[in-house]
Amino acid sequence: MAHEKHEKSAKNNEKSPEKSMEKSNGAQPKRKAMIMETVLRDAHQSLFATRMRTSDMIPILEAMDEVGYHSLEAWGGATFDACMRFLDECPWERLRTIRKHVKKTKLQMLLRGQNLLGYRHYADDAVREFVKATVGNGIDILRVFDALNDLRNMEVAADQVKKEGAHLQMCISYTLSPVHTLDAFADMAHKMAQMGADSIAIKDMAGLLSPVDCAKLVKAIKAKIDLPIQLHAHYTSGMGSMTYYAGLEAGASVVDTAISPLAMGTSQPPTESLVASLAGGELDTGIDLEKLIPVAEHFKKVREKYSHLITDVGVDINILRYQIPGGMYSNMVSQLKELNAADRLEDVMKEIPVVRKAMGYPPLVTPTSQMVGTQATFNVVSGQRWKNMSKEVKQYFLGYYGTPPAPLDAEVQKIAIGDEKPITCRPGEKIESEMEKARNDASAWALQPEDALSWLMYPQVAKEFLPKKYARITQRDTGLNELVDESAYPA
Numbered sequence: 001m002a003h004e005k006h007e008k009s010a011k012n013n014e015k016s017p018e019k020s021m022e023k024s025n026g027a028q029p030k031r032k033a034m035i036m037e038t039v040l041r042d043a044h045q046s047l048f049a050t051r052m053r054t055s056d057m058i059p060i061l062e063a064m065d066e067v068g069y070h071s072l073e074a075w076g077g078a079t080f081d082a083c084m085r086f087l088d089e090c091p092w093e094r095l096r097t098i099r100k101h102v103k104k105t106k107l108q109m110l111l112r113g114q115n116l117l118g119y120r121h122y123a124d125d126a127v128r129e130f131v132k133a134t135v136g137n138g139i140d141i142l143r144v145f146d147a148l149n150d151l152r153n154m155e156v157a158a159d160q161v162k163k164e165g166a167h168l169q170m171c172i173s174y175t176l177s178p179v180h181t182l183d184a185f186a187d188m189a190h191k192m193a194q195m196g197a198d199s200i201a202i203k204d205m206a207g208l209l210s211p212v213d214c215a216k217l218v219k220a221i222k223a224k225i226d227l228p229i230q231l232h233a234h235y236t237s238g239m240g241s242m243t244y245y246a247g248l249e250a251g252a253s254v255v256d257t258a259i260s261p262l263a264m265g266t267s268q269p270p271t272e273s274l275v276a277s278l279a280g281g282e283l284d285t286g287i288d289l290e291k292l293i294p295v296a297e298h299f300k301k302v303r304e305k306y307s308h309l310i311t312d313v314g315v316d317i318n319i320l321r322y323q324i325p326g327g328m329y330s331n332m333v334s335q336l337k338e339l340n341a342a343d344r345l346e347d348v349m350k351e352i353p354v355v356r357k358a359m360g361y362p363p364l365v366t367p368t369s370q371m372v373g374t375q376a377t378f379n380v381v382s383g384q385r386w387k388n389m390s391k392e393v394k395q396y397f398l399g400y401y402g403t404p405p406a407p408l409d410a411e412v413q414k415i416a417i418g419d420e421k422p423i424t425c426r427p428g429e430k431i432e433s434e435m436e437k438a439r440n441d442a443s444a445w446a447l448q449p450e451d452a453l454s455w456l457m458y459p460q461v462a463k464e465f466l467p468k469k470y471a472r473i474t475q476r477d478t479g480l481n482e483l484v485d486e487s488a489y490p491a
């Protein structure tokens with residue numbers, strides 16, 4: 001027991017370095033800014049469609065481990081998917097490889113709450129199993145979010161993260177709307193603290209968060225709870241570095257940056273610039289710029305390798321004009337081109353606030369950004385609002401994505417779902433346990449328990465990937481055809 005207690009207190013100190021900092025000569029306790037490096041996850045996801053290979057990472061991991069980062073972001077939905085879909089790599093193996101080379105620095109990941117790394121809600125048993133395997137394979141900090149900021153969709157994942165003894169970072173998806181006030185966000189953070197959060201992340205996926213608003217938001221949260229705050233921005237609107245500086249000054253502890261060759265544009269603000277900006281001041285990161293040079297040199301080569309996939313966007317002022325994510329804007333431009341309606345762009349942009357209002361002002365992040373964007377396009381191009389609605393939007397109005405931040409428009413809901421009765425419970429409750437079936441379905445090609453989880457996340461992709469991996473590792477070909485036809489493997 002005594003030993004356990006000692007371990008616990010040591011861990012607590014580690015969690016809040018600002019508190020454990022020496023108060024020499026009665027001076028103010030020193031606060032330093034910390035950095036999460038995103039190059040292994042968000043940076044290449046944002047810049048070149050998540051195509052970086054594990055072999056592009058390995059040679060530099062040990063040098064990165066010496067830098068003194070707060071954490072390395074190493075895993076998430078798109079990396080998991082792309083590993084299997086495009087790179088013929090096992091995502092679990094990638095995680096273990098990174099962990100093997102990164103011994104000191106914490107590894108962090110992004111988890112879509114009850115959606116885990118996929119695009120639908122999973123059953124509670126799958127959520128628990130996935131979190132367990134994730135921590136078991138080396139992740140230290142799990143950033144848990146939900147597209148609607150519905151805390152019920154984060155509940156089970158959060159509970160399991162705590163049970164595994166990992167760091168639970170609960171994440172606010174930042175958005176702008178009449179109902180997303182400072183108070184509303186601060187209340188959300190307060191509830192997250194009550195759910196056991198070890199830290200709070202503010203995720204600004206769109207680059208919407210201005211320096212002024214960021215400072216206000218950080219102060220509003222800090223006034224309610226005493227947890228470290230981590231900021232996540234994209235550089236698309238050109239405000240990212242300024243937003244970080246303002247947020248850090250206001251009391252945030254960690255910011256997410258990308259090493260310069262993979263920074264800016266749709267990716268994060270550059271790591272080196274932030275380190276240099278803060279050096280010598282109150283928020284000095286303590287990182288030696290020299291240690292970042294080899295990292296930058298390495299990823300400069302990696303960038304060149306994938307340069308054919310990179311479009312240089314510079315600053316996208318449409319984000320500032322329309323207050324929607326850059327990715328959503330470019331999707332809509334191409335959607336309209338396909339429909340031979342490129343000239344309707346301005347109308348569609350004006351339709352977005354109408355759609356969002358009817359849908360209760362969801363934050364614009366996967367999958368709600370696609371739903372809202374497509375619906376706005378339908379409304380404009382068909383010449384009649386709500387005439388066409390996707391299956392996803394109907395499910396949304398039925399409550400299967402959770403409770404939106406503001407009430408749904410009752411009339412539009414009626415058009416969407418007719419007399420069907422929407423659910424009001426936590427959506428995850430409606431899903432029956434599914435691990436056993438996944439284990440059975442994947443059993444012919446499973447070489448590790450995690451393979452069933454890969455199967456569950458991306459069944460179509462795993463159907464191609466797992467047999468290939470099985471054949472490669474066992475030197476036996478099980479035949480792809482049998483896999484497609486489930487009846488070939490009676491239970």
Ligand code: CO
Pocket residue numbers: 042205232233234
């Ligand atoms: Co991001």
